[in-house]
Amino acid sequence: MLDKIKKILHEVENFRSTDIEEIEQFRIRMLGRKGVIGEFFSEFKAVPGELKKEYGAWLNELKEKATDKILALRSALESKDNSQTVSDLSLPGETVYLGSRHPISVIQEEIIGIFSRIGYTVEVGPEIEDDWHNFSALNFPVDHPARDMQDTFFIKKNPDIMLRTHTSSVQIRVMQSHKPPIRSIFPGRVFRNEAISARSHCIFHQVEGLYIDKNVSFADLKQTLLYFSKEMFGEDTQIRLRPSYFPFTEPSAELDVSCNLCGGKGCNLCKYTGWLEILGCGMVDPNVLENCGIDSKEYTGFAFGMGIERQALLKYGVKDIRLFFENDIRFLKQFRSVLSS
Numbered sequence: 022m023l024d025k026i027k028k029i030l031h032e033v034e035n036f037r038s039t040d041i042e043e044i045e046q047f048r049i050r051m052l053g054r055k056g057v058i059g060e061f062f063s064e065f066k067a068v069p070g071e072l073k074k075e076y077g078a079w080l081n082e083l084k085e086k087a088t089d090k091i092l093a094l095r096s097a098l099e100s101k102d103n104s105q106t107v108s109d110l111s112l113p114g115e116t117v118y119l120g121s122r123h124p125i126s127v128i129q130e131e132i133i134g135i136f137s138r139i140g141y142t143v144e145v146g147p148e149i150e151d152d153w154h155n156f157s158a159l160n161f162p163v164d165h166p167a168r169d170m171q172d173t174f175f176i177k178k179n180p181d182i183m184l185r186t187h188t189s190s191v192q193i194r195v196m197q198s199h200k201p202p203i204r205s206i207f208p209g210r211v212f213r214n215e216a217i218s219a220r221s222h223c224i225f226h227q228v229e230g231l232y233i234d235k236n237v238s239f240a241d242l243k244q245t246l247l248y249f250s251k252e253m254f255g256e257d258t259q260i261r262l263r264p265s266y267f268p269f270t271e272p273s274a275e276l277d278v279s280c281n282l283c284g285g286k287g288c289n290l291c292k293y294t295g296w297l298e299i300l301g302c303g304m305v306d307p308n309v310l311e312n313c314g315i316d317s318k319e320y321t322g323f324a325f326g327m328g329i330e331r332q333a334l335l336k337y338g339v340k341d342i343r344l345f346f347e348n349d350i351r352f353l354k355q356f357r358s359v360l361s362s
Protein backbone atom coordinates (compact mmCIF):
# COMPACT_ATOMS: atom_id res chain seq x y z
CA MET A 22 0.00 0.00 0.00
CA LEU A 23 2.84 2.35 0.82
CA ASP A 24 4.24 1.92 -2.67
CA LYS A 25 0.90 2.79 -4.18
CA ILE A 26 0.67 5.95 -2.02
CA LYS A 27 4.16 7.03 -3.10
CA LYS A 28 3.30 6.44 -6.73
CA ILE A 29 0.18 8.59 -6.52
CA LEU A 30 2.14 11.25 -4.62
CA HIS A 31 4.62 11.32 -7.45
CA GLU A 32 1.75 11.69 -9.92
CA VAL A 33 0.24 14.58 -7.92
CA GLU A 34 3.57 16.38 -7.79
CA ASN A 35 4.02 16.14 -11.53
CA PHE A 36 0.50 16.96 -12.55
CA ARG A 37 0.25 20.09 -14.73
CA SER A 38 -2.74 21.50 -16.55
CA THR A 39 -4.17 24.78 -17.75
CA ASP A 40 -7.49 23.24 -18.64
CA ILE A 41 -10.21 23.76 -16.04
CA GLU A 42 -12.06 20.61 -17.06
CA GLU A 43 -8.92 18.49 -16.79
CA ILE A 44 -8.15 19.93 -13.36
CA GLU A 45 -11.69 19.08 -12.24
CA GLN A 46 -11.33 15.49 -13.49
CA PHE A 47 -8.08 15.20 -11.61
CA ARG A 48 -9.76 16.50 -8.44
CA ILE A 49 -12.57 13.98 -8.74
CA ARG A 50 -10.13 11.10 -9.35
CA MET A 51 -7.97 12.07 -6.36
CA LEU A 52 -10.29 13.66 -3.81
CA GLY A 53 -13.79 12.78 -5.00
CA ARG A 54 -16.11 10.61 -2.88
CA LYS A 55 -14.88 7.43 -4.55
CA GLY A 56 -11.43 8.87 -5.34
CA VAL A 57 -8.03 7.28 -4.96
CA ILE A 58 -7.19 9.01 -1.71
CA GLY A 59 -10.53 8.07 -0.18
CA GLU A 60 -9.81 4.44 -1.10
CA PHE A 61 -6.48 4.64 0.70
CA PHE A 62 -8.21 5.93 3.82
CA SER A 63 -10.63 2.96 3.70
CA GLU A 64 -7.72 0.52 3.32
CA PHE A 65 -5.90 2.31 6.13
CA LYS A 66 -8.30 0.76 8.64
CA ALA A 67 -6.73 -2.65 7.92
CA VAL A 68 -3.14 -1.48 8.34
CA PRO A 69 -1.45 -3.19 11.34
CA GLY A 70 -1.19 -0.95 14.42
CA GLU A 71 2.61 -0.63 14.39
CA LEU A 72 2.56 0.72 10.79
CA LYS A 73 -0.35 3.10 11.26
CA LYS A 74 1.83 6.05 12.25
CA GLU A 75 4.06 5.84 9.20
CA TYR A 76 1.26 5.11 6.74
CA GLY A 77 -0.91 7.83 8.26
CA ALA A 78 1.81 10.46 7.78
CA TRP A 79 2.20 9.52 4.10
CA LEU A 80 -1.54 9.56 3.53
CA ASN A 81 -1.95 12.99 5.13
CA GLU A 82 0.88 14.37 3.06
CA LEU A 83 -0.72 13.02 -0.11
CA LYS A 84 -4.10 14.54 0.70
CA GLU A 85 -2.56 17.90 1.52
CA LYS A 86 -0.40 18.00 -1.60
CA ALA A 87 -3.34 17.06 -3.86
CA THR A 88 -5.54 19.77 -2.33
CA ASP A 89 -2.79 22.39 -2.62
CA LYS A 90 -2.02 21.42 -6.18
CA ILE A 91 -5.64 21.78 -7.28
CA LEU A 92 -6.03 25.16 -5.55
CA ALA A 93 -2.79 26.44 -7.08
CA LEU A 94 -3.75 25.34 -10.60
CA ARG A 95 -7.20 26.92 -10.28
CA SER A 96 -5.93 30.27 -8.98
CA ALA A 97 -3.27 30.38 -11.71
CA LEU A 98 -6.09 29.98 -14.23
CA GLU A 99 -8.21 32.72 -12.60
CA SER A 100 -5.45 35.30 -12.57
CA LYS A 101 -4.77 34.48 -16.18
CA ASP A 102 -8.48 35.06 -16.92
CA ASN A 103 -8.35 38.46 -15.21
CA SER A 104 -5.37 39.61 -17.16
CA GLN A 105 -7.13 38.59 -20.34
CA THR A 106 -10.12 40.90 -19.65
CA VAL A 107 -7.89 43.96 -20.08
CA SER A 108 -7.49 43.22 -23.71
CA ASP A 109 -7.92 46.75 -25.07
CA LEU A 110 -5.91 49.30 -23.14
CA SER A 111 -7.32 52.15 -25.23
CA LEU A 112 -10.85 51.66 -23.81
CA PRO A 113 -11.99 54.39 -21.37
CA GLY A 114 -11.56 53.39 -17.71
CA GLU A 115 -14.42 52.60 -15.38
CA THR A 116 -15.81 55.62 -13.49
CA VAL A 117 -14.84 55.68 -9.84
CA TYR A 118 -17.28 57.65 -7.71
CA LEU A 119 -15.75 59.43 -4.77
CA GLY A 120 -17.72 60.40 -1.70
CA SER A 121 -17.97 64.11 -1.04
CA ARG A 122 -18.73 66.62 1.64
CA HIS A 123 -22.36 67.08 2.65
CA PRO A 124 -23.90 70.27 1.20
CA ILE A 125 -24.40 71.63 4.73
CA SER A 126 -20.67 71.19 5.44
CA VAL A 127 -19.83 72.86 2.14
CA ILE A 128 -21.94 75.94 2.98
CA GLN A 129 -20.65 76.01 6.57
CA GLU A 130 -17.06 76.01 5.34
CA GLU A 131 -17.89 78.72 2.82
CA ILE A 132 -19.31 80.94 5.58
CA ILE A 133 -16.28 80.27 7.80
CA GLY A 134 -14.01 81.17 4.85
CA ILE A 135 -15.81 84.46 4.20
CA PHE A 136 -15.52 85.60 7.83
CA SER A 137 -12.02 84.32 8.40
CA ARG A 138 -10.84 86.54 5.54
CA ILE A 139 -11.85 89.58 7.63
CA GLY A 140 -10.23 88.32 10.80
CA TYR A 141 -12.93 86.27 12.51
CA THR A 142 -11.84 83.21 14.49
CA VAL A 143 -14.00 80.09 14.92
CA GLU A 144 -15.21 78.91 18.35
CA VAL A 145 -17.57 76.10 19.30
CA GLY A 146 -19.75 75.40 22.34
CA PRO A 147 -21.70 72.43 23.73
CA GLU A 148 -24.97 71.20 22.21
CA ILE A 149 -26.34 70.39 25.67
CA GLU A 150 -26.73 73.70 27.49
CA ASP A 151 -28.03 75.12 30.73
CA ASP A 152 -30.71 77.77 31.07
CA TRP A 153 -28.14 80.47 31.86
CA HIS A 154 -26.22 80.18 28.60
CA ASN A 155 -29.18 79.47 26.33
CA PHE A 156 -31.64 81.99 27.81
CA SER A 157 -31.01 83.93 31.04
CA ALA A 158 -27.64 85.48 30.23
CA LEU A 159 -29.02 86.39 26.80
CA ASN A 160 -31.56 88.60 28.52
CA PHE A 161 -34.53 86.25 28.29
CA PRO A 162 -36.22 86.87 31.68
CA VAL A 163 -37.81 83.81 33.32
CA ASP A 164 -41.44 83.48 32.14
CA HIS A 165 -40.83 86.04 29.44
CA PRO A 166 -42.90 85.16 26.35
CA ALA A 167 -39.78 85.52 24.19
CA ARG A 168 -38.79 82.02 25.43
CA ASP A 169 -41.78 80.69 23.51
CA MET A 170 -40.20 81.88 20.28
CA GLN A 171 -38.00 78.82 20.54
CA ASP A 172 -39.65 75.53 21.41
CA THR A 173 -37.13 73.81 23.57
CA PHE A 174 -36.19 70.16 24.20
CA PHE A 175 -35.67 70.00 27.98
CA ILE A 176 -34.05 67.15 29.87
CA LYS A 177 -36.88 65.50 31.84
CA LYS A 178 -34.99 65.06 35.10
CA ASN A 179 -33.57 68.58 35.14
CA PRO A 180 -35.43 71.47 33.47
CA ASP A 181 -32.29 73.58 33.83
CA ILE A 182 -30.61 71.45 31.14
CA MET A 183 -31.68 71.51 27.49
CA LEU A 184 -30.56 71.02 23.92
CA ARG A 185 -29.46 74.46 22.78
CA THR A 186 -32.04 76.20 20.65
CA HIS A 187 -29.52 78.54 19.00
CA THR A 188 -25.78 79.13 18.74
CA SER A 189 -26.26 82.49 20.55
CA SER A 190 -25.42 80.48 23.71
CA VAL A 191 -21.80 80.35 22.52
CA GLN A 192 -21.68 84.19 22.65
CA ILE A 193 -22.01 83.93 26.44
CA ARG A 194 -19.30 81.29 26.78
CA VAL A 195 -16.88 83.25 24.60
CA MET A 196 -17.54 86.58 26.35
CA GLN A 197 -17.02 84.90 29.72
CA SER A 198 -13.74 83.32 28.71
CA HIS A 199 -12.21 86.02 26.44
CA LYS A 200 -11.50 89.69 27.00
CA PRO A 201 -12.53 92.11 24.20
CA PRO A 202 -11.71 92.70 21.42
CA ILE A 203 -13.66 89.61 20.33
CA ARG A 204 -14.26 88.82 16.66
CA SER A 205 -15.52 85.27 16.23
CA ILE A 206 -18.07 83.06 14.58
CA PHE A 207 -19.65 79.96 16.12
CA PRO A 208 -21.00 77.29 13.80
CA GLY A 209 -22.99 74.37 15.16
CA ARG A 210 -26.06 72.20 15.43
CA VAL A 211 -29.20 73.43 17.20
CA PHE A 212 -32.46 71.76 18.23
CA ARG A 213 -36.07 72.87 18.39
CA ASN A 214 -39.21 71.01 19.29
CA GLU A 215 -40.90 71.71 15.99
CA ALA A 216 -42.96 69.62 13.61
CA ILE A 217 -40.85 68.41 10.70
CA SER A 218 -41.96 69.84 7.37
CA ALA A 219 -40.48 71.01 4.07
CA ARG A 220 -39.61 74.34 5.69
CA SER A 221 -38.60 73.44 9.26
CA HIS A 222 -36.81 70.64 11.08
CA CYS A 223 -36.16 69.81 14.72
CA ILE A 224 -32.40 69.68 14.06
CA PHE A 225 -30.61 72.28 12.01
CA HIS A 226 -27.39 74.28 11.85
CA GLN A 227 -26.58 77.89 12.58
CA VAL A 228 -23.59 80.19 12.42
CA GLU A 229 -23.45 82.94 15.00
CA GLY A 230 -21.18 85.98 14.76
CA LEU A 231 -19.94 88.27 17.50
CA TYR A 232 -17.84 91.42 17.37
CA ILE A 233 -17.06 93.28 20.63
CA ASP A 234 -14.66 96.20 20.86
CA LYS A 235 -14.53 99.90 21.72
CA ASN A 236 -16.69 102.11 19.46
CA VAL A 237 -18.32 99.33 17.43
CA SER A 238 -21.35 100.85 15.68
CA PHE A 239 -24.41 99.78 13.74
CA ALA A 240 -22.62 101.01 10.60
CA ASP A 241 -19.89 98.40 11.23
CA LEU A 242 -22.58 95.72 11.45
CA LYS A 243 -24.21 96.86 8.22
CA GLN A 244 -20.92 96.95 6.30
CA THR A 245 -19.88 93.52 7.61
CA LEU A 246 -23.20 92.03 6.49
CA LEU A 247 -22.96 93.73 3.08
CA TYR A 248 -19.50 92.19 2.61
CA PHE A 249 -20.81 88.78 3.66
CA SER A 250 -23.87 88.95 1.38
CA LYS A 251 -21.83 89.87 -1.69
CA GLU A 252 -19.29 87.11 -1.03
CA MET A 253 -22.03 84.54 -0.45
CA PHE A 254 -24.60 85.46 -3.10
CA GLY A 255 -22.64 87.47 -5.68
CA GLU A 256 -21.16 90.92 -6.23
CA ASP A 257 -24.47 92.47 -7.39
CA THR A 258 -26.31 91.50 -4.20
CA GLN A 259 -28.12 94.34 -2.39
CA ILE A 260 -29.13 94.25 1.28
CA ARG A 261 -31.81 95.83 3.44
CA LEU A 262 -32.30 95.79 7.21
CA ARG A 263 -35.77 95.58 8.73
CA PRO A 264 -36.40 96.43 12.42
CA SER A 265 -37.04 93.31 14.53
CA TYR A 266 -36.88 92.06 18.10
CA PHE A 267 -34.47 89.72 19.87
CA PRO A 268 -33.98 89.88 23.67
CA PHE A 269 -30.17 89.90 23.38
CA THR A 270 -29.78 92.74 20.87
CA GLU A 271 -30.97 96.34 20.97
CA PRO A 272 -31.72 97.58 18.39
CA SER A 273 -32.42 94.34 16.49
CA ALA A 274 -32.90 93.80 12.79
CA GLU A 275 -33.44 91.17 10.14
CA LEU A 276 -31.32 91.16 7.04
CA ASP A 277 -32.76 90.59 3.57
CA VAL A 278 -30.68 90.11 0.43
CA SER A 279 -31.91 90.83 -3.08
CA CYS A 280 -33.20 87.61 -4.62
CA ASN A 281 -30.29 85.93 -6.39
CA LEU A 282 -32.65 83.99 -8.68
CA CYS A 283 -34.57 86.89 -10.26
CA GLY A 284 -32.15 89.69 -9.39
CA GLY A 285 -34.85 91.46 -7.37
CA LYS A 286 -37.53 91.51 -10.06
CA GLY A 287 -39.79 89.07 -8.23
CA CYS A 288 -40.16 85.29 -8.62
CA ASN A 289 -41.43 82.16 -6.92
CA LEU A 290 -38.38 81.86 -4.64
CA CYS A 291 -38.75 85.38 -3.18
CA LYS A 292 -42.57 85.18 -3.33
CA TYR A 293 -42.56 88.13 -5.73
CA THR A 294 -41.05 90.50 -3.14
CA GLY A 295 -37.57 90.63 -4.69
CA TRP A 296 -36.03 89.98 -1.23
CA LEU A 297 -34.93 86.91 0.75
CA GLU A 298 -34.63 86.97 4.54
CA ILE A 299 -31.31 85.46 5.59
CA LEU A 300 -30.44 86.33 9.19
CA GLY A 301 -31.15 88.11 12.48
CA CYS A 302 -28.77 90.66 13.96
CA GLY A 303 -28.36 93.69 16.17
CA MET A 304 -26.22 95.57 18.68
CA VAL A 305 -25.44 93.40 21.71
CA ASP A 306 -27.76 94.48 24.55
CA PRO A 307 -25.75 96.14 27.39
CA ASN A 308 -27.40 93.69 29.84
CA VAL A 309 -25.79 90.79 27.98
CA LEU A 310 -22.34 92.40 28.12
CA GLU A 311 -22.74 93.02 31.87
CA ASN A 312 -23.96 89.44 32.44
CA CYS A 313 -20.63 88.29 31.02
CA GLY A 314 -18.50 90.72 33.02
CA ILE A 315 -17.84 93.15 30.15
CA ASP A 316 -18.16 96.86 30.93
CA SER A 317 -20.96 98.12 28.68
CA LYS A 318 -19.80 101.74 29.05
CA GLU A 319 -16.43 100.89 27.59
CA TYR A 320 -17.41 98.28 25.00
CA THR A 321 -20.11 97.86 22.41
CA GLY A 322 -20.62 95.15 19.82
CA PHE A 323 -22.83 93.49 17.33
CA ALA A 324 -24.08 89.96 16.84
CA PHE A 325 -25.79 88.06 14.08
CA GLY A 326 -27.11 84.54 13.59
CA MET A 327 -28.11 82.62 10.49
CA GLY A 328 -29.45 79.19 9.64
CA ILE A 329 -27.09 77.20 7.42
CA GLU A 330 -29.87 75.10 5.85
CA ARG A 331 -31.57 78.32 4.82
CA GLN A 332 -28.43 79.56 3.04
CA ALA A 333 -28.12 76.16 1.34
CA LEU A 334 -31.79 76.18 0.27
CA LEU A 335 -31.29 79.59 -1.31
CA LYS A 336 -27.94 78.87 -2.87
CA TYR A 337 -28.74 75.45 -4.34
CA GLY A 338 -32.45 76.05 -4.96
CA VAL A 339 -33.42 73.04 -2.79
CA LYS A 340 -37.15 73.08 -1.97
CA ASP A 341 -37.34 70.72 1.00
CA ILE A 342 -35.15 71.03 4.11
CA ARG A 343 -35.71 67.33 4.98
CA LEU A 344 -33.50 66.31 2.06
CA PHE A 345 -30.46 67.51 4.00
CA PHE A 346 -31.09 64.96 6.76
CA GLU A 347 -32.34 61.90 4.91
CA ASN A 348 -28.97 61.12 3.33
CA ASP A 349 -30.63 59.79 0.20
CA ILE A 350 -27.74 59.03 -2.11
CA ARG A 351 -29.71 60.29 -5.15
CA PHE A 352 -29.80 63.73 -3.52
CA LEU A 353 -26.27 63.74 -2.13
CA LYS A 354 -24.62 62.52 -5.33
CA GLN A 355 -25.57 65.78 -7.02
CA PHE A 356 -22.99 67.48 -4.84
CA ARG A 357 -20.20 64.93 -5.30
CA SER A 358 -17.22 65.04 -7.56
CA VAL A 359 -16.49 62.27 -10.08
CA LEU A 360 -13.03 60.94 -10.77
CA SER A 361 -12.43 58.80 -13.81
CA SER A 362 -9.73 56.18 -13.40
Ligand code: DAH
Pocket residue numbers: 186187188189229230267269270300301302303324325326327
Ligand atom coordinates in the same frame (compact mmCIF):
# COMPACT_ATOMS: atom_id res chain seq x y z
N1 DAH B 1 -30.55 83.34 17.89
C1 DAH B 1 -31.47 83.83 16.91
C2 DAH B 1 -32.35 82.67 16.43
O1 DAH B 1 -31.97 81.56 16.58
C3 DAH B 1 -30.79 84.43 15.72
C4 DAH B 1 -30.10 85.70 16.05
C5 DAH B 1 -30.78 86.86 15.95
C6 DAH B 1 -28.78 85.69 16.49
C7 DAH B 1 -30.17 88.08 16.27
C8 DAH B 1 -28.16 86.90 16.79
C9 DAH B 1 -28.87 88.07 16.67
O2 DAH B 1 -26.89 86.95 17.21
O3 DAH B 1 -28.26 89.24 16.98
O4 DAH B 1 -33.42 82.91 15.94
